[in-house]
Amino acid sequence: MTAIAHKEPNYIGVFWWLLVLTVMEIAVVYMPMAKMTIAFLLVSMAISKATLVALYFMHLKFERLTLALVALSPFALCLFLILMMTPDIFPH
Amino acid sequence: MSEVAVMHAGAEAQESPLTPENWGKLGMWLFLAGDAMSFGCLIVGYGILRHASSNWPVPKDVLGINLTAFMTFLLIVSSVTMVLSLSAIQNGDRAKFKKFLGLTILGGLIFLGCQAYEWTHLITERLPEVGLSFSKHLFATTFFILTGFHGMHVTGGVIYNTCVLAAVSRGRYGAKHVEIAGLYWHFVDLVWILIFTFVYLI
Numbered sequence: 001m002t003a004i005a006h007k008e009p010n011y012i013g014v015f016w017w018l019l020v021l022t023v024m025e026i027a028v029v030y031m032p033m034a035k036m037t038i039a040f041l042l043v044s045m046a047i048s049k050a051t052l053v054a055l056y057f058m059h060l061k062f063e064r065l066t067l068a069l070v071a072l073s074p075f076a077l078c079l080f081l082i083l084m085m086t087p088d089i090f091p092h
Numbered sequence: 093m094s095e096v097a098v099m100h101a102g103a104e105a106q107e108s109p110l111t112p113e114n115w116g117k118l119g120m121w122l123f124l125a126g127d128a129m130s131f132g133c134l135i136v137g138y139g140i141l142r143h144a145s146s147n148w149p150v151p152k153d154v155l156g157i158n159l160t161a162f163m164t165f166l167l168i169v170s171s172v173t174m175v176l177s178l179s180a181i182q183n184g185d186r187a188k189f190k191k192f193l194g195l196t197i198l199g200g201l202i203f204l205g206c207q208a209y210e211w212t213h214l215i216t217e218r219l220p221e222v223g224l225s226f227s228k229h230l231f232a233t234t235f236f237i238l239t240g241f242h243g244m245h246v247t248g249g250v251i252y253n254t255c256v257l258a259a260v261s262r263g264r265y266g267a268k269h270v271e272i273a274g275l276y277w278h279f280v281d282l283v284w285i286l287i288f289t290f291v292y293l294i
Binding site: 008011012014015018019022025028029038039042043045046049050053054057058063064066067070071074075077078081082085088089 | 118125169171174293
């Protein structure tokens with residue numbers, strides 16, 4: 001049994017995407033928009049960048065689905081943590 | 093003949109079901125999942141404390157983002173050189189592998205140098221100037237804990253990559269070891285992407 005062979009991703013292409021998203025993040029901070037809009041855009045771009053790193057640099061795109069679920073499990077637990085902390089975050 | 097068949101069957105049974113090529117990779121993924129929970133708890137804790145605070149400063153006004161933007165760029169570039177080093181060793185090009193992994197290590201060292209400079213500047217000048225010293229405001233406490241925890245990971249990554257470079261040069265390690273080290277390094281980059289956004293930009 002050997003690793004599943006896959007075509008090598010375009011690493012330089014991924015690099016340019018990461019760079020463009022980083023520049024956009026910095027630009028968004030200085031834009032005259034509502035605080036919540038800026039926060040939403042920043043979080044969206046950060047998640048996009050993190051996903052690109054995980055999928056292409058860490059080759060998660062080419063791994064088995066179960067391994068991807070193992071990799072995602074911490075995020076589910078973080079959401080659970082936020083849920084459990086809700087009474088403290090929004091006290092009556 | 094039958095002995096060979098038995099040994100082969102034993103080897104098959106010991107394969108990792110999730111990462112058939114090697115067990116080490118699965119081990120690293122499990123470690124990273126645990127490590128991600130540590131970072132996740134710190135980031136969630138940061139968010140909750142910030143939400144509860146009535147006088148949390150605007151981070152970019154206190155910290156500045158020019159140097160940190162450069163540090164983010166550095167880590168992204170070092171991630172690229174890391175995958176290029178893996179690609180080189182998989183293609184049997186050892187000279188190229190050494191060049192790219194050497195650049196990755198250099199990127200990590202420059203990142204740490206920038207962080208040391210940033211911390212020194214914040215501790216001795218900027219934070220006392222705005223009245224947000226480590227012991228006086230959770231802004232500083234959470235900042236140093238999060239970036240410090242990440243900085244320790246970068247330090248570990250630089251040492252790890254240096255050991256891998258030395259072991260490959262001696263012929264003791266191969267492509268699979270580089271791939272495992274790469275997973276760790278990319279994780280450090282991934283976490284910084286989130287820290288840069290949550291701690292510096294938002």
